[in-house]
Amino acid sequence: TEQRDILVVGGGAAGIAVAASIKARQSAVGITIVEPASNHFYQPGWTLVGGGVFSPEKTRRDMASIIPPGVEWIQSAVTAFAPEDNRVTLSDGRTLQYQQLVVAPGLVLNWSAIEGLEDTLGKNGVTSNYRYDLAPYTWALVKGLKGGRAVFTQPPMPIKCAGAPQKAMYLSADYWLSESLLSDISVGFYNAGAVLFGVSEYVPALMEYVRRYNIDLNFQHNLVAVDGPRQIATFVVTNAEGESHREQVPFEMLHVCPPQSAPAFVRHSALADKAGWVDVNPATLQHQRYGNVWALGDVINAPNAKTAAAARAQAPIVATNLLAAIGYHCEPRHYNGYGSCPLTVERGKIVLAEFGYGGKLLPSFPPWLLDGTRPTRLAWWLKERILPPVYWQAMLKGREWLTQSEPATREESTH
Ligand code: FAD
Structure with a gap:
């Protein structure tokens, strides 16, 4: 020793x-x-x-x-x-x-906790700013997308930089707005949690941008599986009574923030x-x-x-x-x-x-x-x-x- x-x-x-x-x-x-x-x-x-x-x-x-x-x-x-x-x-x-x-x-980032995710990261329109080698792919996808659905996910807390999943979304949507593409691209936020941001004072300013980009907000939606080749994300959705069911969401672009521990x-x-x-x-x-x-x-x-x-x-x-x-x-x-x-x-x-x-x-x-x-x-x-x-x-x-x-x-x- x-x-x-x-x-x-x-x-x-x-x-x-x-x-x-x-x-x-x-x-x-x-x-x-x-x-x-x-x-x-x-x-x-x-x-x-x-x-x-x-x-x-x-x-x-x-x-x-x-x-x-x-x-x-x-x-x-x-x-x-x-x-x-x-x-x-x-x-x-x-x-x-x-x-x-x-x-x-x-x-640690638990990529493997989401079924099928690791096999498709960096291709099939699946990306994440949570990895050095994938962040450039986010920008490549944003520039290349001309229509369809762009999905941004947030796992259960705690995560590092809890705002990062929506930061990626706003910057992407801003680019599509400036290119007059937002009428052809629908943007969805799928958050395992129940609120847009944990400190309420910042939420009104964020909601203005949610409206500007016409973002479809989904709470209590936890990403559990990704089928890259078919471009389908599967969420477990929990309602107020605590009951849950699975929901499949097709995408052209998927930005994932992985669960963390x-x-x-x-x-x-x-x-x-x-x-x-x-x-x-x-x-x-x-x-x-x-x-x-x-x-x-x-x-x-x-x-x-x-x-x-x-x-x-x-x-x-x-x-x-x-x-x-x-x-x-x-x-x-x-x-x-x-x-x-x-x-x-x-x-x-x-x-x-x-x-x-x-x-x-x-x-x-x-x-x-x-x-x-x-x-x-x-x-x-x-x-x-x-x-x-x-x-x-x-x-x-x-x-x-x-x-x-x-x-x-x-x-x-x-x-
Ligand atoms: P890290 O910086 O991750 O460093 C941990 C180190 O420990 C690594 O070098 C690792 O190799 C080492 N290590 C791991 N295991 C072992 C081991 N067994 N033995 C020895 N060493 C080990 N923060 C902000 O303030 N503002 C932001 O805008 C912001 N945006 C972010 C956006 C993204 C996409 C991400 C991913 C993070 C962001 N963060 C932001 C968060 C910030 O990067 C982290 O909170 C910060 O890096 C935490 O520092 P750390 O030293 O605890 O961990």
């Missing part, structure tokens, strides 16, 4: 940001990131790839190029946790012992709650039972929106609280649940949802400058031009920009 000081599991948005944030505060501490992938992706950019605005390459970097200076990278996957012994096992058979553990491996090695570990997510204190992001374990990003069970924006707010909070716990002089901080979902309602305009725990609105800007409940050009400009450099140059470099937190009160910060 090898010894490490601070061990970070995952080199995604959350893992890189927290490692950089710790280094920015205390450059001498030893940090190791375990991450199997050779590429790092800016996933928020995939909506714009699917909308023909970004090239896919703009959203990819070599992992080696974004590991913070002075941080060790072990290119392997964690397969098991032993928090009682402060130990993890890697896929290459090695075991590592740590002083402090930070868990940030994101979530915590990774199996997390779900089956002592770190998980009943639903499989890492069980953290929602304010401190410290594990509920293991004092030297922290978690952030999509893998945690806190009821915030699973977004890179949330990870941006969480990283400095975990960094500060972890350093305070091991004796460095820093004021512990609390996470307010901040997350953000820039809803691309048309090319050039965004409804910028920003909210925290309990659906409390947490705008970054005063309403006279940017009212997030209305579509604005400024929010589009932010998404297209400002947020990518904020991600690569600030968040992944340990600099705080557009982050929110609160100082912890004395009693709450002790553990």
Whole structure:
């Protein structure tokens, strides 16, 4: 067994940001990131790839190029946790012992949960912005479609970036409207949930676009099977009485958002709650039972929106609280649940949802400058031009920009 000081599991948005944030505060501490992938992706950019605005390459970097200076990278996957012994096992058979553990491996997309989907992704008009290699196919389909039915699906919650399924739909419909094709293309939204968006303040602005694009809204419709060659999607529809039946919907284009869960090695570990997510204190992001374990990003069970924006707010909070716990002089901080979902309602305009725990609105800007409940050009400009450099140059470099937190009160910060 090898010894490490601070061990970070995952080199995604959350893992890189927290490692950089710790280094920015205390450059001498030893940090190791375990991450199997050779590429790092800016996933928020995939909506714009699917909308023909970004090239896919703009959203990819070599992992080696974004590991913070002075941080060790072990290119392997964690397969098991032993928090009682402060130990993890890697896929290459090695075991590592740590002083402090930070868990940030994101979530998994369960494509295989939908019968027939994996065989037809990337052909027969079936696509998804949830994969780097498929987002360009979304745009190819949008440009090629001249008539018929376009279907956009959303699985049961929780999912990362809950607005992304409808973002893809609005950008597609906007293109068809601009090409005067909307009279020949019918657009349908099929959501396993019961509402268009979880925070009601943003729904009126979205409904204006639903009407503009003449979108057929279907709730309690859960996609269970796709027949690619015959272009038929099958949904399980549940009514108010809880009864369900199957419904078949033919399509010319199908954009799927797959169901999502915590990774199996997390779900089956002592770190998980009943639903499989890492069980953290929602304010401190410290594990509920293991004092030297922290978690952030999509893998945690806190009821915030699973977004890179949330990870941006969480990283400095975990960094500060972890350093305070091991004796460095820093004021512990609390996470307010901040997350953000820039809803691309048309090319050039965004409804910028920003909210925290309990659906409390947490705008970054005063309403006279940017009212997030209305579509604005400024929010589009932010998404297209400002947020990518904020991600690569600030968040992944340990600099705080557009982050929110609160100082912890004395009693709450002790553990
Ligand atoms: P990820 O960034 O997914 O990284 C997880 C990392 O852990 C990966 O590198 C993975 O290889 C690694 N890993 C996995 N298993 C292991 C293991 N066993 N051992 C070690 N490492 C492992 N967010 C926004 O803020 N705004 C948006 O507009 C937005 N739009 C989105 C649109 C789409 C289409 C998608 C897919 C996502 C969008 N998001 C958006 C969400 C955002 O991308 C995620 O919330 C964010 O990437 C979460 O960061 P993370 O580090 O938790 O997970």
